Structures are given as C-alpha cells and as structure tokens.
Amino acid sequence: MVLDIRGRIGKHPVATFFVVAYVLSWTAWSPLVFAEWWATWSPLVLAGDLQTMVLIMVGGFGPLVAAALVTWIVGDSVREWAGQLLRWNVSLRYWAFALLFPAVAIVTASLVHIAVFDGQFDPASTSTLVLYPVLFLQVFLVGGGNEELGWRGFALPRLQRSYSALIASLLIGVGWFAWHLPLFVVAGSSQAGVPVYYYALAVVALSVVFTWLYNETGGSVLLTMVLHASVNTGGILYLAGGGAALQTELPNVLYAVVFLVAALAVVAAYGPERLSDVEIPTRPSGNRR
Template sequence: MKEKKSVIAFLIITFMLSSIIYVIWIMGGEAATRSGISVLLMWCPAVATFIVCRKYYKKENLLGLNKCKLSFILTAIIVPMVYLGLSYGTYWLINKESFTGDLNIFSSVSSSYTNKLSHRSVVTVITLVIGIFTSIITATGEEIGWRGFLLPQLTKIWNVKVAVIVSGLIWALWHMPIMIAGLYLPGTPLWFKLPMFVIEVIAITVIMSVLRLKSKSVWPAILLHASHNYFDQAIFGTLTNSINKSYYVGETGIITVIVSILVAIITVMLFRKTMPDMSQSIYR
C-alpha cells in the first residue's frame, strides 16, 4: 500500500534528518540554541515531505498549500490568543506579581547597544514584526510535514480520530530529545513536563487537524502553529516572570493544558456537523 510506504519513508527521513540536528544542538548546548539551529530542525519534516512526494507522488500535490476561506485563517490566528490569553490571564490573577508588563524583547541584545536607542518603541515594533514572520517561516517547515502530508496520509490508513491522535503523538515524540536534554522548555522536571507536553500537543493537534481537514488547506495549521509560538514565547511568556511559571502556563503548564483541552473540545463540537465522519477514513 503506497500510503503506508510513504508514511514510513516520511517518518524515517524526518527522524534521521532531525537526529543530525539533535546531536549538533545537544553538543553545542546553549550556544547552539542561540545560533538559531531550531530553524533547521523545524524544516526537517518539510524536507522529508519533498523527498517522499518526489518518489511516491510525482504528479500529485500533497503539500496542502491550497487557498482557503479567510474565516479559517482568522480562526487559526485568534484561537491561540484565546487559550493562551485565558491561561496566562488566569495565572496573573492568581499570582499578580508574575505579570511584568514588560515585553523585554531586548534580553538577547547587549545593554550597551540598547542604551543608545533613541526610539526604543520603534525598534520594539520592528522586532515584533520580525518575530511574526520568523514564527511563520519556522511553522511552515513543520506543518508542511505534519499536517500538510502526514495527517491526510494517516486518514487513508485509519479513521480520522485515530489519525489525529497518532499524528499528535508522533509530533510530541519528535520534540523529546531536546526536551530530555533540557534545551527546550526547561524549568520543570521530566516526570512533569513530558506528560503535560504530550497532552498539550495532542490538544493543539486536534484543533489544527480540524481546521486542516475542514479547510482542505495546510495554511490554517501553519498560522495557528505560528500564532501559538509567537504569543506564547514572544508575548505572554515575556510578560510573565515567575520561577514556577512552567508548572502553570505555557506548553507544560497545567492551566494552559486544561484550557487547550476545553478549546479543542469546543472546536470539534463547532465543526462536528461539517467534519468528515470521525470513524471513517477520508482522502480516498
């Protein structure tokens, strides 16, 4: 069966390419993190997709880069703002001292340089805009693979429900090496952050998969992924200063996980009537 062979090939190539980046990143430590090596890692699924499609689907467009309704685009951008805003907002109410009110986007820039900036607000806006485009570029690399290629192929093998869960588990597993090495989402012990992260990833996968399958385009998944990363890391994360925040908010935070699950359930309920039968395979 071509679908099974292509999925296996995709996973092998993705994890082989990613393993090279894992080794370089882990050996380089924080210096490698600051070098932007994560961009290369996030494009491994896309590269694997290009290779597999060239071999198995030469005349078919399986990347999912199709146009879709504006409503899906807006939904994809807004949804992360909702579940992240609610979770961080709740945490700020519980722990008022954790809210800094300062985006602190200059933390990676030398103080001698920032002290010379006469128009800090202008630079802030420019930096935030650059952050948006960076998030979109990196998210595109992942989503071409995970939701552009893998998810639709899995729905040809299993029913939609199983395909979504399996794709979410694979996506979570892909993050594990750098999480275990302490280079991604530090701040909590492995026994806590690994299961919490898996649950959070599956919840987000459900939301992205519904938008991907309903719109028949990968763009909503790309923009939701980018919006999530941007608002979690560049906005809400930097507005929050607390030693224990990783236990409560963000991709390992229990408040964010609970809110994300609720939003995922609501998303499924809203689109249930127009979604493909969750017990059936699609894209045949």
C-alpha cells in the first residue's frame, strides 16, 4: 500500500506538491477565513491582530513543508533540494537585480501615477526607508521568501523537464496566485482589499522573472528568496501614498503593468524555451539538461 502511494506520488510529484501545499496553508488560514464560526467552536483562538499574524505566517510555510515531504517520499535527496539555499556565489549583477528590481518597479509605477494620473507625492512614503531593512529580513524569513523552496526550488525544475521555461513559469504563476486566494478575505493580510485580477497579473508576470533569475543562477533559491523579499517589501516605497496606496486600483494596475513589461522583456531577450542564456536546471540540485 505504502509503495503504491509512493509510486503514484512519484508519477505526479508537482501536482502532489501543490495539493499538499494548499491543504497545509489553507488549513492554517481557515480560522481567519471562517473567523466567526471558529470563534464559536474553538477555545484556542488568539486575540485579534496576533491571531492574524501568527496564522498567516504559519500558513506561509505550506509550500516549503510540502516540497520537503514530497522530496522525501519520492526518494530524492532532501539535502540537495535544501542545498539550493546555499547557492550564493553568483554574479553580483544577479544580487543587484534581486535587491533592486522591485524597488525600481514600484518607484516607476508611482512616478507614472504622479506624472500621468495626477497622483500626489507623499513625503511620508520616503520616511519608511528606515524600516526597509527590518521588514526585508522579516519577509525573507517568514513573509514570502520561505515559500521559494517550494515554488522555484521544487516545482520549477521538475516542470522544466516537460515544458518550456515560459510554460513552467505560467503554470507556477497561476498556482502561486491561487494559493493566496483565502488571504483576500482575511482582514489584516497584505492581500485584503487588493484587486484580485491585477494581483493575479502581477504574480503570473513575476513568475516569469523569477524563472529567469533561478535559471540564470544555476538554480539559486537563495536569490529567488531575496527577490521575493524585495517584491513584498517594495510596496512601502510607493511615492504616491506609500504601501497603503496598493490597496486601491490604479496603483495595482500600474504595478502589474510594470511587471508585465519586465516579463515580456525577459521572453523577448532570452526566448520562451529557457528564459536564460545557460542550460536550465531540471533537478532541484541545480543539475541541468
């Protein structure tokens, strides 16, 4: 029986990964989605904002745990999979991109908002720069970066065995977006109040950019974690209202369009097959075709 289950998972590891990630994360978030029902029936509810923060963070580890479980079940090396976190010795230009691209994107979007759509520059948006390093570190560890051993570290190289890098990116992008869906109805989450359709466009476009970075660096999950943390932290740099502006429609449109342009540029420059100038990783160890 056990061997049969392992064999089935071995035939569909990526699908299994997504199912397990969704189950783990959505189970953790369910007390927030069904807050009123949960408060009635469970004596273990924390109070207010603390509950939201803790459960969102716990659920955020679903992709990582799912990837570790499926890697172990199918008999692949968990050490090699986790070792992608140590792939730091890459060109400085990739470090610079991972750290700076999201900031450039958010500033570009906000400048368009100000110049074209009569947005008002908010000096308070620059005062948050002092918080940026602290927020970045938090997001890197528990607010998004921790997902990357799942999306890119596990799913991407396996999908690239069967599909072009572009198709693999789009599949992950859709799955990555859908994974966030419960958070759109959770007050206090960063997705609450954000227009779903523009968020979806941004995430799918970003998935192409993440694939480019992962492939170009020979499978560095560390760099994709840095990029993820930069994206999630970069919203506070929006010059026309700060991070709060990203709860409204126009900033989300502009932000999504900037990411879409970046994704299209990657496809045009590198081609859809590899989204890279080098042979692409098809195993989580960084091994290539």
